[in-house]
Amino acid sequence: MGMAQQSGNPPSCFDRSHPGELVSQVNWKPLAENLASVLEGSDDLVSPHWKQAFEEVPRHIFVPRYFQNQGGVPTRWKPLDTAxxxxxxxxxxxxxxxxxxxxxxxxxxxxxxxxxxxxxxxxQPSLTARMLEALDVQPGDWVLDGGTGTGYQTALIAHRLESADQLVTADIDPDLTSEALLNLEAIGITPNVLTVDVRDWTWPPESFDKVIITCALPRITETLRSAVAPGGRLVANLFPPLSGGLAVLDRMPDGSLEGRFQAGGGSFMAARTTAPAPPPPLASGPVGAQGETHVPVTAFDSYHFTFLLASTLPGAVLQYGTDDEGHTMRRLVMPDGAWAEGIFVGEQTRFRETGDRGIWDTIESWWGWFVDHDMPKWDRFGLSVSDEEHRLWYETPEGLSWRLPA
Incomplete structure (x- = not known):
């Protein structure tokens, strides 16, 4: 393909060899073997079959071009390709x-x-490795790979299966699926590639032994839940954009999904729709309540605390900044523009918020609970998903739990 670059836009493609040629032209095997050894040394790779997959699947085939972070505000990106x-x-x-x-x-x-x-x-390969280890794919399984992206994870999964026919990979972006298919075919892998919204496509009930989703989901949709076969498993990142919680959920005899969040977590870009992405929510509305609070600024630096906020304040965006007097500020903005913010002056914290949503009450209530329970990490929590509700639980499904808002 030739370089296609228009003024003001990133290149949609770079000069590149045919993907099949890149396999033979590049001395990639020692690099892949070293990566697999690094992931094994960090305990992200545990199973010999997954280590072999990372050694034998050429990642460079799937990233003929990418953007390297050069720092700056806003972030500057350097394009790199095979040249x-x-x-x-x-x-x-x-x-x-x-x-x-x-x-x-x-x-x-x-x-x-x-x-x-x-x-x-x-x-990030370590996150991919941890998710695949948690998924526990067996050679005879039927697998749904939601969020094809470059196709690299698809190739790793196919390496584990008896036949690529057992694998469906889906992405909402036709440019991604068409290029992923080209690259997969270049290394002899021919799964079923679909250009659909994996969340809402009408999957045949109980059709997949394993489901892995590599875009962040606000909730597990009913079509995804029902697509998991009896005894099957679903692995997904939940509650964007605040959370990095990574749920490993098993299909229970009653048809519900149930399981824990992984200790290491993992964060993905939020799932997209076919419609243009809406702009970030803007805080709107006059101050409706204000006062003093005991929530410190450090609360918002805890991924495990913001995970709890994300579960009960769906779609909330955390903003960092200062107020008009230069004091440190943390603000939560809901999708409809409702907001609540803390202003931190020394040891004193003031809050203010708009409307009657009680956003800061939720923040304060969760912070008190979080501190009283020794600031528990992700793996102390689990999730149960039925056709009626999502229920977050602490320690055990039979113990303390919270029904999550839709």
Whole structure:
């Protein structure tokens, strides 16, 4: 393909060899073997069959171009492709997330670099490894891979199966699925590739032994829940954009899904729709309540605390900044613009919020509970999903639990 670059937009594709040629032209095997050894040493890879998959699947085939973070505010991105040789190849076989696409609506170019919002990436290999280990794929399983992306994870899963026919991979973006299919075919893998919204597609009931979703979901949709076969398993990242909770849920005899969150967590870009992405919510509305609070600024630096907020304040966005007097501020903004913020002056914290949503009451209530229970991490919590509700629980499904808002 030739380089296609328009003023102000990131290149949609770079000069590249045919993907099949990249397999033979690049000395990638030692790099892949080293990556697998690194992941084994960090205990992200445990099973010999997954280590073999990471050694034998060429990741570079799936990232013929990507954007390297150059720092700055806003972040500047350097495009790299096969013409950059080792500068392009070597980072691919490290434990790094690789940004593969920038939103053309936000991307701007200057001096060979780009700014813009990432919309697709090749997941950090350690996170991919942990999710695949948790998924526990067996050679005879039927598998749904939701969020095809580059296709690299699809290839790793196919390596474990008796036949690629047992694998369905789906993504909402036709550009991603068409390119992933091309790259998969180049290394002899031919799964079923669909361009659909994995969350809402009408999957045949009980059709998959294993389901893995590599985009962040607000909730497990009914079609996904019912697609898991008896005795099957679903692995997914939940409650964006605040949370990195990674749920491992098993199909129970009554048809519900139930399981714990992983200790290590894992964060993905939020699932997209076919409609243009809405802009970030803007805080709106006059101050409706204010006062003093005991919630410290450090509360909002805890991934485990914001996980609890995310579960009960769906779609909330956390903003960092200062108020008009230069005091540190943390603000939560809901999708409809309702907001609550804490202003931190020394040891004193004041809050204010709009409307009657009681957002700060939720923050304060969760913080008190979180501190009283010794600030528990993700793996102390679990989730039960039925056709009626999502229920977050602490320690055991029969113990303390909270019904989550839809």
């Amino acid at each position: 950059d040789g080792g500068d392009w190849l070597n980072p691919i076989y490290t434990n790094a997330t690789l940004v593969t696409r920038l939103d053309p609506e936000t991307a701007k170019s200057a001096d060979g670099l780009f700014t813009g919002v990432p919309t697709s990436s090749s997941t």
